[in-house]
Amino acid sequence: MQYTATLYDEHQQSLERVKRQQRLLAQHALPLVIVNTNLPKALAHNSYAKEIYEITFESVIEKIQELNTRIIDREITLSKSGNEATLVITGIASSELKRAMIQIEKYHPLGMLMNIDVINPEGKAISRSASQLEARKCLLCECAASYCATNNSHTAAELEARILELFDAYFEKDAVA
Numbered sequence: 001m002q003y004t005a006t007l008y009d010e011h012q013q014s015l016e017r018v019k020r021q022q023r024l025l026a027q028h029a030l031p032l033v034i035v036n037t038n039l040p041k042a043l044a045h046n047s048y049a050k051e052i053y054e055i056t057f058e059s060v061i062e063k064i065q066e067l068n069t070r071i072i073d074r075e076i077t078l079s080k081s082g083n084e085a086t087l088v089i090t091g092i093a094s095s096e097l098k099r100a101m102i103q104i105e106k107y108h109p110l111g112m113l114m115n116i117d118v119i120n121p122e123g124k125a126i127s128r129s130a131s132q133l134e135a136r137k138c139l140l141c142e143c144a145a146s147y148c149a150t151n152n153s154h155t156a157a158e159l160e161a162r163i164l165e166l167f168d169a170y171f172e173k174d175a176v177a
């Protein structure tokens with residue numbers, strides 16, 4: 001049986017996330033990268049969610065190495081509402097770091113299932129629009145993902161079918177290579 005996080009669990013995780021971020025920012029005064037998945041809450045605990053998180057985390061680590069920057073602190077959180085990594089990065093401006101993380105989300109075969117946020121040393125999240133980039137697209141249509149999520153434009157079954165399609169295609173590519 002899969003566990004679905006309650007609203008209380010999600011609220012608690014959100015409070016813990018804010019405390020963790022504030023503590024790391026106060027301690028280091030450097031940008032943070034927050035790594036998790038971009039999956040609907042109803043699907044966040046399916047068998048593939050952990051694998052997508054691990055692939056996302058590995059992709060971020062590789063990109064940070066390519067940028068010749070360093071992770072000077074990290075905290076990994078495994079919770080009822082999903083896995084999350086908070087990384088403290090040195091040697092790069094927040095805006096440049098955000099552009100690099102968006103490249104992962106945009107070009108990785110599973111990028112649509114990845115959520116990689118950047119928070120500047122002042123504690124402000126760097127948005128796509130602040131980086132002069134378009135909003136994230138929906139998994140199923142050309143609308144902004146935020147629009148479809150707010151309006152419940154697609155069913156969980158439709159979203160899960162698309163997620164599994166992307167997931168299977170990613171591993172088929174690896175099997176062929």
